Amino acid sequence: MANQQIRNRNMPDWFTLISEWRKKSMGAYGVTLPFLVGALGYKTKKSGLGLDYVRNLFNDIINCPVDGYVTEISWCPDIDAPVLRVSPINNPFPMPLKSTFSCSGGGITLGFSENIHSVLNLDCKGASDCLEKLIAYAVNHLESGHFSRNRNNLTGDYEYGGFLPKELDFIHKTIIEPGSD
Numbered sequence: 001m002a003n004q005q006i007r008n009r010n011m012p013d014w015f016t017l018i019s020e021w022r023k024k025s026m027g028a029y030g031v032t033l034p035f036l037v038g039a040l041g042y043k044t045k046k047s048g049l050g051l052d053y054v055r056n057l058f059n060d061i062i063n064c065p066v067d068g069y070v071t072e073i074s075w076c077p078d079i080d081a082p083v084l085r086v087s088p089i090n091n092p093f094p095m096p097l098k099s100t101f102s103c104s105g106g107g108i109t110l111g112f113s114e115n116i117h118s119v120l121n122l123d124c125k126g127a128s129d130c131l132e133k134l135i136a137y138a139v140n141h142l143e144s145g146h147f148s149r150n151r152n153n154l155t156g157d158y159e160y161g162g163f164l165p166k167e168l169d170f171i172h173k174t175i176i177e178p179g180s181d
Helices: 002-009 013-023 033-044 049-063 114-118 125-141 165-176
Strands: 071-077 081-088 097-102 108-113 148-151 158-161
Touching: 002 013, 013 033, 013 049, 013 165, 033 049, 033 081, 033 125, 033 148, 033 165, 049 108, 049 125, 071 114, 097 114, 097 125, 108 114, 108 125, 114 125
Parallel strands: 071 108
Antiparallel strands: 071 081, 097 108, 148 158
């Protein structure tokens, strides 16, 4: 456990949040982009998490990747939303990616699954088109301060809203005060 905490302290916060999401049983597939951006903003007490902030985040994911990992974006059927996850490049069961970005070194750093291309009216023509449509989708929620995707108890539908207490606890223990569990 101590080695894991030391390793995570050397990782970018975006990577740590994504990689710990499933490990800590916060979700089965991955983290939503509004959650990721909201959590990063929460740590730095930054408001106005809009288009420029999201573009800078994806610039880091694409051009400053964590060695040996790829960030994958797919559709999560459980919450009816796109999610991000990180996987080792040498994963024996890789996610089939329809379009990708690579860093200057040539390795794939960000990929979009087949299912993300055809849902959410993205109808992507390639990785750049998919990324732009995903950013537009997320910015709408970010500008409203809605970061967390949860089920509405009255309608049963999933919708974005404020962070839940367990999510704030996850953020604190994962990137603000790691090792405080």
